[in-house]
Amino acid sequence: MNLTLRIWRQSGPDSAGRMTEYDVRDISPEMSFLEMLDTLNEELILRGEEPVAFDHDCREGICGACGMVINGEAHGPERTTTCQLHMRHFDDGDTIDIEPWRASAFPVVKDLVVDRTAFDRIIGSGGYITAPTGSAPEAHATPVPKPAADTAFEHAECIGCGACVAACPNGSAMLFTSAKVVHLNSLPQGAPERESRVLDMVGQMDDEGFGGCTNTGECATACPKGIPLFSITKMNREFVRAARKA
Amino acid sequence: MAYRVHTVVPMAVDTRTDRRPSSYAGILWHSTVGKKTAMAVSGIVMLLYLVAHMLGNLKIFFGAAEFDGYAHWLRTIGEPFLHHEWFLWIARVVLLAAVVVHAVAAYQLSRRDIAARPQKYVHKKPRASYATRTMRWGGIILGLFIVWHILDLTTLTVNPRAEAGHPYANVVATFSTWYGNVIYIVAMLALGLHIRHGFWSAAQTLGANRPGRDRTLKAIANLLALVLTLGFIAVPVSVMTGVVS
Ligand code: HEM
Ligand code: FES
Numbered sequence: 001m002n003l004t005l006r007i008w009r010q011s012g013p014d015s016a017g018r019m020t021e022y023d024v025r026d027i028s029p030e031m032s033f034l035e036m037l038d039t040l041n042e043e044l045i046l047r048g049e050e051p052v053a054f055d056h057d058c059r060e061g062i063c064g065a066c067g068m069v070i071n072g073e074a075h076g077p078e079r080t081t082t083c084q085l086h087m088r089h090f091d092d093g094d095t096i097d098i099e100p101w102r103a104s105a106f107p108v109v110k111d112l113v114v115d116r117t118a119f120d121r122i123i124g125s126g127g128y129i130t131a132p133t134g135s136a137p138e139a140h141a142t143p144v145p146k147p148a149a150d151t152a153f154e155h156a157e158c159i160g161c162g163a164c165v166a167a168c169p170n171g172s173a174m175l176f177t178s179a180k181v182v183h184l185n186s187l188p189q190g191a192p193e194r195e196s197r198v199l200d201m202v203g204q205m206d207d208e209g210f211g212g213c214t215n216t217g218e219c220a221t222a223c224p225k226g227i228p229l230f231s232i233t234k235m236n237r238e239f240v241r242a243a244r245k246a
Numbered sequence: 247m248a249y250r251v252h253t254v255v256p257m258a259v260d261t262r263t264d265r266r267p268s269s270y271a272g273i274l275w276h277s278t279v280g281k282k283t284a285m286a287v288s289g290i291v292m293l294l295y296l297v298a299h300m301l302g303n304l305k306i307f308f309g310a311a312e313f314d315g316y317a318h319w320l321r322t323i324g325e326p327f328l329h330h331e332w333f334l335w336i337a338r339v340v341l342l343a344a345v346v347v348h349a350v351a352a353y354q355l356s357r358r359d360i361a362a363r364p365q366k367y368v369h370k371k372p373r374a375s376y377a378t379r380t381m382r383w384g385g386i387i388l389g390l391f392i393v394w395h396i397l398d399l400t401t402l403t404v405n406p407r408a409e410a411g412h413p414y415a416n417v418v419a420t421f422s423t424w425y426g427n428v429i430y431i432v433a434m435l436a437l438g439l440h441i442r443h444g445f446w447s448a449a450q451t452l453g454a455n456r457p458g459r460d461r462t463l464k465a466i467a468n469l470l471a472l473v474l475t476l477g478f479i480a481v482p483v484s485v486m487t488g489v490v491s
Contacts, residue, residue: 008368019368072371097369104362170359174279199266202279211362212278212355215447216378229450230457236279237453243273243280246266 001092008099029088053111059083064159068112069099074163074222081224103171105209118208125204126197127180155183157225167222170211175219178235179227195242281351286448288348300477310414317413384436391433421485438475
């Protein structure tokens with residue numbers, strides 16, 4: 001299939017960017033979206049032009065690196081990561097708009113690459129448990145009730161790709177932060193830091209300049225891992241509880 | 247937009263305790279989550295008041311004597327424990343506090359939300375429901391309406407009849423003007439949309455929603471929005487059509 005791509009090109013953090021049009025030919029429907037971009041980049045390199053910069057790593061939907069907004073939707077039309085999005089979801093002759101995540105807390109580094117270290121700092125402020133490292137603990141030493149394990153697993157699926165922030169009209173990181181808070185606060189291992197975790201992670205999230213939640217729900221719709229909107233509800237509950245106890 | 251380089255990600259050593267406000271109210275007001283909680287609580291206070299207010303307004307259908315009598319009774323609630331009109335003034339203070347908290351939080355959060363997404367996407371896609379998108383504009387309309395409404399029927403400053411102690415006549419006078427009807431009906435439609443999203447949103451914010459309750463909460467939100475809007479609009483429509491005169 002032949003496609004027209006309109007891609008955000010921006011040479012550096014402080015330079016102005018703009019949408020630039022490219023034609024790509026003979027794209028196979030079996031290709032992933034990133035392979036389609038590889039094809040474009042090979043051609044650009046042959047022509048002596050600057051290839052399009054985009055983030056990627058695992059290409060199997062688990063690292064969360066490959067974020068971009070495709071036709072106005074984070075990771076494109078399917079509920080998956082861009083690396084797992086296949087070209088069969090597009091038609092021959094389509095024009096596809098490709099833009100970077102837009103949020104003031106995620107400044108553009110180059111083209112489609114944004115700086116997502118704000119997420120790392122949110123994790124650093126409380127997204128961990130305090131446990132001695134070394135030899136693995138005995139698995140049955142700390143019993144975990146089945147419902148708690150299920151909740152923790154559901155939320156542990158978050159890969160920190162940032163699609164929630166990109167999709168939110170307020171550039172809010174509530175879904176990401178709540179996935180981490182609910183994951184750890186559901187488990188007995190996370191109990192010692194239950195209050196400080198939610199207070200500190202929400203505090204760091206605010207300090208990074210993410211917007212607040214207006215319960216629009218765009219985040220949960222865009223999430224490739226299906227983190228539910230109720231995750232935010234739960235974090236709100238945890239936050240008010242922790243504030244009362246503090 | 248400068249590229250911020252952070253080579254070291256501080257882990258457990260970096261506790262934020264030192265930067266945290268120490269009081270319950272302080273923690274809430276200084277975070278986006280807590281400020282939203284204040285909005286939800288103040289919103290629900292106003293919502294409860296509006297349900298009572300709407301039901302009271304419907305007394306207009308029983309005639310001037312009963313409506314004016316009801317208005318007089320409102321001033322005597324709590325007597326003899328409370329002095330004349332004290333209950334009314336307590337309610338006014340609580341409502342004023344709710345409006346101020348709600349509006350200040352809405353303003354501060356909205357500014358922050360807009361700043362967090364300075365650049366729009368080139369490729370637009372249809373977003374969110376109508377009620378969700380109109381919260382900010384709807385809120386501003388409601389704020390302006392509250393001011394007009396008090397000047398019209400409480401202080402009687404802008405009321406065409408302005409007879410203190412005769413609310414029935416004053417209400418009929420307001421809704422005998424075209425602008426009185428337009429302002430009121432537009433505001434009540436805005437109110438319906440605001441409550442439609444607001445009630446469910448408050449349940450989210452307060453952590454009261456659960457997967458099993460979501461549909462019920464949305465249904466209650468729609469019902470409240472519909473009943474309040476229709477209940478309030480019934481009065482101007484009845485004056486316009488001559489049912490109340
Ligand atoms: C001064 C006028 C008002 C302004 C400026 C205002 C503005 C807002 C804004 C901007 C929001 C947040 C919208 C969002 O999160 O998407 C909101 C939420 C809300 N409003 Fe208002 N509003 C006003 C009056 C009212 C009134 C009269 C009620 C009474 C029914 C009300 C009830 C609510 C509720 C229940 C929420 C949901 C809070 C939450 O999301 O947790 N508001 N308002
Ligand atoms: S490249 Fe790892 S999730 Fe897409």
